[in-house]
């Protein structure tokens with residue numbers, strides 16, 4: 263069904279976004295893929311081998327100009343699927359974090375994501391057709407001590423996704439929230455979390471996570487928590503006091519919790 267439709271995937275150079283882009287290409291979508299670094303060009307060359315057209319866009323999606331650059335690359339073409347996945351993490355205690363990195367996280371995970379969805383979503387609504395997949399996280403269920411701003415950003419996206427879905431209920435536009443647990447990607451290294459338990463323990467496969475999210479998006483489902491362990495974790499989190507959740511989070515995210 264998606265043959266020759268257009269999918270836009272952000273954060274497609276590595277990790278979950280790369281695998282989401284692969285799922286799109288395997289299903290026959292043509293692609294516009296975006297990331298901040300030049301690596302996105304090489305990824306486009308690889309993905310083209312799957313037979314789809316793939317256009318790379320190097321843009322800093324933490325900025326209005328970066329999102330505008332991505333939208334300009336898409337031009338007047340209808341976006342059939344928007345996979346808003348680009349995001350960054352940030353470990354360590356809040357007061358020890360560099361504020362420029364805190365701001366960059368909020369600008370990337372929240373502001374840039376909202377601006378892109380606002381632009382693409384309006385175009386979809388005018389056509390009364392489209393699919394939006396937002397990469398939230400099960401981190402959004404837990405106040406994340408030693409990852410406080412990141413978890414809060416994902417709580418924002420998880421919440422936003424359900425709300426937007428409801429607003430678009432009577433339209434032809436669906437909104438799906440992909441909520442992975444810890445996944446094997448560049449994420450924890452980039453977030454300076456390789457001295458933590460969560461950063462160093464075994465994780466889910468990025469392809470399995472992406473495939474579950476992609477399939478849920480095609481089915482127009484509201485959300486997908488990947489993996490049984492994560493499903494149990496979120497069910498428990500829903501009935502556990504926030505104070506206790508924050509205490510538990512410390513055990514896996516505090517610097518020095520990595521097993522030596």
Ligand SMILES: NC(=O)c1ccc[n+]([C@@H]2O[C@H](COP(=O)([O-])OP(=O)(O)OC[C@H]3O[C@@H](n4cnc5c(N)ncnc54)[C@H](OP(=O)(O)O)[C@@H]3O)[C@@H](O)[C@H]2O)c1
Pocket residue numbers: 272273274275276277278279296297298299300301321322323324325347348349350351370397398399400401441442443444445446447448449450452
């Ligand atoms: N890994 C996990 O355990 C996990 C769990 C739940 C949710 N998630 C979410 O999954 C999403 C993907 O993360 P990942 O785990 O796949 O990490 P990753 O391997 O570090 O990938 C992040 C992607 O986002 C891009 N990106 C980051 N900042 C950007 C910016 N300002 N502008 C444009 N592109 C930007 C990166 O491109 P550049 O390299 O070019 O910057 C890269 O392609 C994130 O939203 C993350 O919060 C991850």
